[in-house]
Amino acid sequence: MTVIVRESTTTEVRRRLVELACLAPSVHNTQPWSWRLEGDRVLLYADRTRALPVEDPRGRNLVLSCGTAVHHLRVAARALGLDARVELMPDGDERDLLASIELRPGFRSPTPSDDLTVLRARCTDRRRFTLWPVPAAELEALAEEARSWDCTAIPILDLSTRFRVELLTLRAQASRSTDAAATSEQRAWVGRGGYDGIPREVLPERGSTSHLARFATEPSPENPTVVESGDGVIVLGGPADGPIDWLRTGEGLSALWLRATRAGMSVVPLSLPIEVEASRTELQHVVVQDAFVPHLLVRIGWQAIGRSELPRTPRRPVAEVLKP
Ligand SMILES: Cc1cc2nc3c(=O)[nH]c(=O)nc-3n(C[C@H](O)[C@H](O)[C@H](O)COP(=O)(O)O)c2cc1C
The missing domain is CATH 3.40.109.10 (NADH Oxidase)
Incomplete structure (x- = not known):
C-alpha cells in the first residue's frame, strides 16, 4: 500500500x-x-x-x-x-x-x-579490507545504482586492467608526494578540530590500510604494491568534465555508497588519480578508452566482522x- x-x-x-x-x-x-x-x-x-x-x-x-x-x-x-x-x-x-x-x-x-x-x-572507513572478494555481480549492482542517477559507472573486473589502475594510482601518489603545495593543502584539512576536516582518529594506523589509500603512510612490507585482495574498483564519470556532469556523478556516488552501506560493504573514494593530470589522462585514454570522462575512482570491500566502529x-x- x-x-x-x-x-x-x-x-x-x-x-x-x-x-x-x-x-x-x-x-x-x-x-x-x-x-x-x-x-x-x-x-x-x-x-x-x-x-x-x-x-x-x-x-x-x-x-x-x-x-x-x-x-x-x-x-x-x-x-x-x-x-x-x-x-x-x-x-x-x-x-x-x-x-x-x-x-x-x-x-x-x-x-x-x-x-x-x-x-x-x-562513512569512509579507510582500514584495510578483508581478502573476501566483492563478487562481480555485487559490483555490477552498485554500478547500476550509480547509473540510475545519470552518471557512468564501470566496474573494473579484469585483472590486467585492475593492475593498470593500481599502477597509475601508485604513480599519482608518488607524483603528489613531491608536490609541496598540494601536500600542505591536504595536511591543513587533517586533525583541525572543530566541525570540518578529517579527524586523526578516523585515519588508520600505519600498515593497517591499503597502499592505495590517499591518507596511507608510505607502502610498507604489510602493504604489498600489486593486486593484494578482492577490493572492487568502480570508475565513475560522465560524458563531459563540467559542473552538471560532476553533480550527476556526486548523486551516483551517494546512491552507490548508501546501497553498499546497507549491504555491509565499505566504500573509499580515490580522487588522487583524477587530480593528477598524467594518471587522469591514462585512465581516460587507456583504461576506459575514451568511452567517457572519469571523475572519481572508488574502492569497495568488506571490513572484518566485529571490527570496531569508527567515530563519525x-x-x-x-x-x-x-x-x-
Ligand atoms: C569527491 C570526494 C573525493 C574524495 N576523495 C578521497 C580520497 O581521495 N581519499 C580518501 O581517503 N577519502 C576521500 N574522500 C572521502 C572524504 O574524505 C570523506 O567523505 C570525508 O572526510 C567525510 O567523512 P565521511 O565520509 O566518513 O562522512 C572523498 C570524498 C568525496 C566526496
Missing part, C-alpha cells in the same frame, strides 16, 4: 532536511556547500571559500561533493514523505547555484527509518550552512 502524506514543508522540516543532506561525504570533509530557503524550495550553492585551489583547481571534487548532498537530501525527503523535484544548475554552468529543490507532499519511502539510519551509518567525522552546525 502506498500512502500520500500531507506533511507541510515548514521551515523546521526544511532545516531538518538540510541537516540530513549535510551528512553527505565531501572531499577532505570540506563541506563546501551553502543552503538557502526560498518559498517551498531549498537552494544549494557552492561555497568556494572552502575550495582546494591546489588539489582541485577546477572545483571538480567540490561540485561532486555537493552532488552527494543533493542525493542525500532526496533520500531524506522521501523518508519524511516529501517529493523533492530537483533542478540542477538552474542558472547555467557559470553560476554557483548548483541546485534548486522544490519540496511537495509525496510518497513516503516504505522504509523511512532504515533510510535515515543508513544516512547516519555511511564532524559536520558544521546547520545554522552555519543555512543562510536565511
Whole structure:
C-alpha cells in the first residue's frame, strides 16, 4: 500500500532536511556547500571559500561533493514523505547555484527509518579490507545504482586492467608526494578540530590500510604494491568534465555508497588519480578508452566482522550552512 502524506514543508522540516543532506561525504570533509530557503524550495550553492585551489583547481571534487548532498537530501525527503523535484544548475554552468529543490507532499519511502539510519551509518572507513572478494555481480549492482542517477559507472573486473589502475594510482601518489603545495593543502584539512576536516582518529594506523589509500603512510612490507585482495574498483564519470556532469556523478556516488552501506560493504573514494593530470589522462585514454570522462575512482570491500566502529567525522552546525 502506498500512502500520500500531507506533511507541510515548514521551515523546521526544511532545516531538518538540510541537516540530513549535510551528512553527505565531501572531499577532505570540506563541506563546501551553502543552503538557502526560498518559498517551498531549498537552494544549494557552492561555497568556494572552502575550495582546494591546489588539489582541485577546477572545483571538480567540490561540485561532486555537493552532488552527494543533493542525493542525500532526496533520500531524506522521501523518508519524511516529501517529493523533492530537483533542478540542477538552474542558472547555467557559470553560476554557483548548483541546485534548486522544490519540496511537495509525496510518497513516503516504505522504509523511512532504515533510510535515515543508513544516512547516519555511511562513512569512509579507510582500514584495510578483508581478502573476501566483492563478487562481480555485487559490483555490477552498485554500478547500476550509480547509473540510475545519470552518471557512468564501470566496474573494473579484469585483472590486467585492475593492475593498470593500481599502477597509475601508485604513480599519482608518488607524483603528489613531491608536490609541496598540494601536500600542505591536504595536511591543513587533517586533525583541525572543530566541525570540518578529517579527524586523526578516523585515519588508520600505519600498515593497517591499503597502499592505495590517499591518507596511507608510505607502502610498507604489510602493504604489498600489486593486486593484494578482492577490493572492487568502480570508475565513475560522465560524458563531459563540467559542473552538471560532476553533480550527476556526486548523486551516483551517494546512491552507490548508501546501497553498499546497507549491504555491509565499505566504500573509499580515490580522487588522487583524477587530480593528477598524467594518471587522469591514462585512465581516460587507456583504461576506459575514451568511452567517457572519469571523475572519481572508488574502492569497495568488506571490513572484518566485529571490527570496531569508527567515530563519525564532524559536520558544521546547520545554522552555519543555512543562510536565511
Ligand atoms: C569527491 C570526494 C573525493 C574524495 N576523495 C578521497 C580520497 O581521495 N581519499 C580518501 O581517503 N577519502 C576521500 N574522500 C572521502 C572524504 O574524505 C570523506 O567523505 C570525508 O572526510 C567525510 O567523512 P565521511 O565520509 O566518513 O562522512 C572523498 C570524498 C568525496 C566526496
